[in-house]
Amino acid sequence: MSFKVPVGPAQIVIHGGQTILMSKLTGxxxxxxxxxxxxxxxxxxxAWAVYANGEPWxxxxxxxxxxxxxxxxxxxxxxxxxxGAVPAQTLGLVLGRVIDGGMHEDLDITNYGLKPVRFNLEIALRCDFADIFEVEADHIVRRGHIGAR
Structure with missing residues (x-):
């Protein structure tokens, strides 16, 4: 008799207390x-993403x-x-994340090239404050009003 072992999606899940972080394998x-x-x-x-001069890692x-x-x-x-151009695999980025009364994140960059590199490190964040039932139903209702003068 054989049985199937279900495997979930490729993701990283860490938690502490009542706080949970779920991300893709890339973070x-x-x-x-x-x-x-x-x-x-x-x-x-x-939403969370990091870029080097607009390019993902x-x-x-x-x-x-x-x-x-x-x-x-x-x-x-x-x-x-x-x-000038920065060749692929010149820079290494290590994301360290800890869940302990909130989320703490360290971003460590190492230059493995022979020359110094200057670039824009871009971190894009998005917050929706959605209820877990809205997320599960895939029906996020945007609330509030944003105004500018």
């Missing part, structure tokens, strides 16, 4: 999705190293700067 949180930073029944962070390896800690190793794609 990114795409919107829309069910991933994000949750506290109790509310999603606080609904490629995954080397990573995952949860304990129930409340994740470490993700990324490498750059080739991109252009004011000082």
């Amino acid at each position: 990114q949180i795409d919107y829309p999705s069910d991933k994000g930073l949750y506290f109790r029944d509310t999603r606080l962070l609904s 490629d995954l080397l390896n990573g995952g949860a190293v304990s129930y409340d800690v994740a470490r993700i190793f990324l490498i750059n794609r080739a991109f252009a700067t004011e000082d």
